[in-house]
Amino acid sequence: MTRKPPDFPNWHDISATYFMQGDSYTFPDNASGGNGGPIPDLSCGLFLSRCLHHLNSELASRNVTSNVEIHVAGGATQPIFNPPKQKTALIVLADERELFNAYPLPQEYIVFKSYSEKHTADSREHPFPVGYFDAAGSAEPVPFSERSVNVFFSGFLNRNRVDIYKQFRRIPWLPTKNLVNQHAKEIARRLVDKLCPERTFHHAFPDSRISFTEGFAKGLNPAEYGALLANTRIAICPPGFVSHETIRHWEAMKHGCVIISAPLPPSRFYRGAPLIELRDWSKLKSVIQELLNDPAELLLRHESTLRWWQDMCSEKAVALYMANILCQAPSPQR
Structure with missing residues (x-):
């Protein structure tokens, strides 16, 4: 049965698959589009390139042969994947709505999927x-003791962020605690958009940058955003439009920011991570103030975040995790 994506105005058919074979898994230099068309620019290309470089080295050291395919999900229909000639890692990106179905795939595919909240x-x-994103990934982190931005957030005021917005701008007609219904959140967002013009709250904490934008990628340019994040102590990482898991988490973690987030899926990347997870955003300001009042605790959390990044989430750690799975998977029988 063909699964149709939800009725969502910004949904685009971006389904595409890239094939990488040979001695080097570089992206996009060693990739060819499965549909014969040009390879679109992927915002996470730098992360993929670094990760696949480490994966190539790790597999070579174990004398393991495996191809890699990268599939960008988002189409209304899932393409047909024919059995590959050898063991193949299929990396599925951008599937926030979890429409990709791994079960019909040939057994030669070992699937690695972002936004895999239903993983068991x-x-x-x-x-x-x-x-x-490439700009944040290439930014040079400022030593934590020298960082000049205490608290940083810059992002689109979508319906899942109204609960954060109202912590900085009092709205008498909205409850202090989280809204739980998506319909109520969308109504609240539209009312806020019409009745509350304030979007910048740098004054909420000393030496901070907090702002809400009118759309995705409508705020700071990528280089400025990356530089600010690399100079930040506390990063507010709210949900995106669909998922609680966002690129912002990975950018902040890479730079050792102390992360405040909504609860994240219990995958290997987040289970036990030194993040501060808030189920109720009404506690946000008090949690931030407690951290700012305790520099020793703030430094400890920064160091814990960097260790977690190196051990669990860095490009090298992800490559090792993938290599272990690929080595355990049986090779195709021909």
């Missing part, structure tokens, strides 16, 4: 990072 022990798919 017997699942055919393994979690894969959402990665980071």
Whole structure:
């Protein structure tokens, strides 16, 4: 049965698959589009390139042969994947709505999927990072003691962020605690959009940058955003339009920011991570103030975040995780 994506105005058919074979898994240099068309620019290309470089080295050291395919999900229909000639890692990106179905795929495919919130022990798919945007990934981190931005957030005021917005701008006609119904959140967002013009709250905490924008990628340019994040102590990482898991988490973690987030899926990348998870955003300001009042605790959380990044989420750590799975998977019988 063909699964149709939800009725969502910004939904685009971006389904495409890239094939990488040979001695080097570089992206996009060693990739060719499965549909014969040009390869679109992927915002997480730097993360993929670094990750696949480490994967190539790790597999070579174990004398393991495997191809890699990268599939960008988002189409109304899932393409047909024919059995590959050898063991193949299929990396599925951008499937926030979890429309991709791994079960019909030939057994030669070992699936690694971002936004894999439904992953279970017997699942055919393994979690894969959402990665980071290239600009933030290439920014040089400022030593934590020298960082000049205490609290940073810049992002689109979507319906899942109204609960955060109202912590900085009092709205008498909305409850202090989280809205739980998506319909109510959307109504609240439209009312806020019409009745509350304030979008900048740098004054909420000393030396901070907090702002809400009118659309995705409508705020800071990528280089400025990356530089600010690399100079930040506390990063507010709210949900995106669909998923609680966002690229912002990975960018902030890479730079050792102390992350405040909504609860994240219990995948290997987040289970036990030193993030501060808030189920109720009405606690946001008090949690931030407590951190700012305790520099020793703030530094400890920064160091814990960097260790978690290196051990669990860095490009090298992800490559090792993938290599272990690929080495355990049986090779195709011909």
